[in-house]
Amino acid sequence: MPRTEHDTRPEGAADGAAPPLLRVENLHRHFVTGPPRNRKVLRAVDGVTFDVRAGECLAVVGESGSGKSTLARALMRLVEPTGGSVYYKGRDLLALSGREMREERRNIQMVFQDPYASLHPRRTVGDVVREAWRVHKDVVPKAQQEDRVAALLRQVGLPEAYASLYPSRLSGGERQRVAIARALALRPELLVLDEPVSALDVSIQAQVVHVLMKLHAELGLAYIFISHDLNLVRLVADRVAVMYMGRVVETGTAEELYGHPAHPYTQALLSASPGRATAVDLDDVLPGAVAGEASGPAGTVGCPYRTRCPKARDICATERPELGTGAHPSACHFPAG
Structure with missing residues (x-):
């Protein structure tokens, strides 16, 4: 069809x-x-x-x-x-x-923005990666966990020896790789x-x-x-x-x-x-105030982008455009063709 x-x-x-x-x-x-x-x-x-x-x-x-x-x-x-x-x-x-x-x-696992805040400073990298297995005990048998930690570290490009290190010994990029390995631990x-x-x-x-x-x-x-x-x-x-x-x-x-x-x-x-x-500065192409940022009913009236939009017309203040349907929809009364 x-x-x-x-x-x-x-x-x-x-x-x-x-x-x-x-x-x-x-x-x-x-x-x-x-x-x-x-x-x-x-x-x-x-x-x-x-x-x-x-x-x-x-x-x-x-x-x-x-x-x-x-x-x-x-x-x-x-x-x-x-x-x-x-x-x-x-x-x-x-x-x-x-x-x-x-x-x-x-x-469904999540990797957070700040690797410095998302890893426990008093747990080794190996403990961090193993953490989820304490809750989900059926994922990896205890006898296999050390090998699985090593495999996960290799998978994210870190040496196996890092399992014994604390996060304070790692760079920001290395910490984020550990966070990714932790997210992968539950498959x-x-x-x-x-x-x-x-x-x-x-x-x-x-x-x-x-x-x-x-x-x-x-x-x-x-x-x-x-x-x-x-x-x-x-x-x-x-x-x-x-x-x-x-x-x-x-x-x-x-x-x-x-x-x-x-x-x-x-x-x-x-x-x-x-x-x-x-390229231009975002403040130059998005002037004006943000409409209805923290408001009651007014926040649902009209297009919230209207105060910053060069295409804004009267309808934009009274009718909120919906996203619509199709392969490439946009929530705008006057989208580019």
């Missing part, structure tokens, strides 16, 4: 193909801020929908404060979503008990990577990205790769979701999004990407 304008499947997904590994539907995470008499609602994640197929890398991009990291934590239930659904292989993770969710996390099918190289020196970032790309190819892992670095995303992503103020405003394959960005916000991000021949 040919694709229709209402077909939201990723390009290349054939009829009868396996269902998504992960399906996120209308996910919300709101925070109440301010004094009791003047409460405001911060919509950190505001109705996000997407899916990830087995072996696919979906990148989530946007400015700092766009809701990317809160989205990652809500998926893992490290913060409880305000509403919506998260289905892993058809099972709603938000309906699970705490014990059931701990069991399910063996299939997950999906990794949520929250800015995995942004805290590292530029010279080290390429090495860690190479490890991640190698593991992606060798193990067939699915990735949700969160980043603000659009040049990096272009190297690793199959599809890209652009977030602005808690909402996805454009999605598409990496080729579509980088070749023909439809949303003005995506165009601004790309124009400010380092390394582009015509």
